[in-house]
Amino acid sequence: MPALSTELAYKLEQLLDLLRNYGRVAVAFSAGVDSTVVAKAAQLACGDQAVGVTSSSLSLASGELEEAKRLAELIGIRHQVITTDEFENPDYLKNQSNRCYFCKTELYTQLVGRQQELKVDVIVNGANLDDQGDHRPGMQAAKEHEIRSPLLEIGINKQEVRELAHYWELPVWDKPATPCxxxxxxxxxxxxxxxxxxxxxxxxxxxxxxxxxxxxxxxxxxxxxxxxxxxxxxxxxxxxxxxxxxxxxxxxxxxxxxxxxxxxxxSGSMNAIVPLEQLQIAAGNAN
Missing domain, CATH: 3.30.300 (GMP Synthetase; Chain A, domain 3)
Incomplete structure (x- = not known):
């Protein structure tokens, strides 16, 4: 097991403390490295009171749902799969530069509506510090649904996320980004x-x-x-x-x-055509 730097070890303790303070936690779990690290941390911090929830939809790449199930079993976190219906939303199908907002709105609406069923107090995602510098309309949806971003709150960046995944010997530690x-x-x-x-x-x-x-x-x-x-x-x-x-x-x-x-x-080459004004607005909404 690779060692963590003193700074990252301290951030990890902060992360675990934060998750414990949340209470019962549901992780929006996509099987990417970010949400896998959050799911692992939630399992360590909250045990059986943590659950990973994976959304199955037409926009999920082949093999990702199966990988989410394997990772949840490896981590030892309770796991549930839900079906989202973003393809029923005309605004999503239009595929404007804010498409992700409608996708995340569908996901978070479903998760918030299932809180009692999931027996959780707080819903969290895998957004990290570096996500603030990109075009991420979904972060506005998270804000509107009071979704917490523990990696972002602690100030953990993408490289540190990968270091934590490697530290925990999670097989996705070097997995390339896998957006929808x-x-x-x-x-x-x-x-x-x-x-x-x-x-x-x-x-x-x-x-x-x-x-x-x-x-x-x-x-x-x-x-x-x-x-x-x-x-x-x-x-x-x-x-x-x-x-x-x-x-x-x-x-x-x-x-x-x-x-x-x-x-x-x-990654994100499609965003090259998004007007600078929209990127600035998105960044402001995420803060």
Whole structure:
């Protein structure tokens, strides 16, 4: 087990104390590294009075629900799966730059409505200190539903989250970010079950065939796929046999055009087109 720095060990004690003070806790548990660390901390702090709740919906990538179940069992936290219906909301389907707000509103509304059933006093998420510097409309939804963000409250950043996961020997300590499938759809292009399923199938194909851990298939307008992979992996996609294999598969899935982004893989690249004013508003709402 790797050792923690004195500063992070102190933050960990603060985190556990904070969670104990919350009382009975439900963690919005997606199986990403942030919420997994919060779930582990909640289990240590609250024991049987902690529960991880995973949302199952069309926007969840293949394998993520199964991973959430495995992680909950590994951590030893009580676990419950709910179904969210964000695809029933026209504002979500419009896929404007605040799409995430409507998704999180659906999730948090359901969680708040189930507090008595879950037997919890407080609902928490995995937002960390670094999330304040990104376009995160979902944080406004959390604020409106009085969702607590213990990592953020203690001042724990993403790197420290990964260090805690490594310290606890959680297998997701180096897991790449895994945002919902709808985040791959270009703003202004409607989110539909068909499009998210197409993206999911395309990404699973690239992961399986090329053994890549980090990648995105961005669904642009006019059925265009924009593939993002780390720069060092780009030449593999351009090998004649591989290129033909990808083109054939993507056309089968319904993409008309297939491109490779020369800037490579980068999380949140869709936010590059969000006006600065909206980013500033979002940051102000999150504070």
């Amino acid at each position: 499938l709808s985040s791959r759809i270009a703003y202004g292009v409607s989110v539909t079950p068909e499009r998210v399923q197409r993206v999911d199938a395309a990404e699973q194909f690239l992961k399986t065939e090329l053994n890549l851990r980090e990648l995105r298939v961005r669904h642009e307008a006019n059925q265009l796929a924009r593939i993002e992979v780390p720069l060092e992996a780009m030449t593999r996609l351009l090998e004649p046999t591989t290129r033909e294999q990808i083109s054939r598969k993507f056309h089968e899935l319904g993409f008309e055009y297939i491109t490779i982004d020369l800037e490579g893989f980068r």
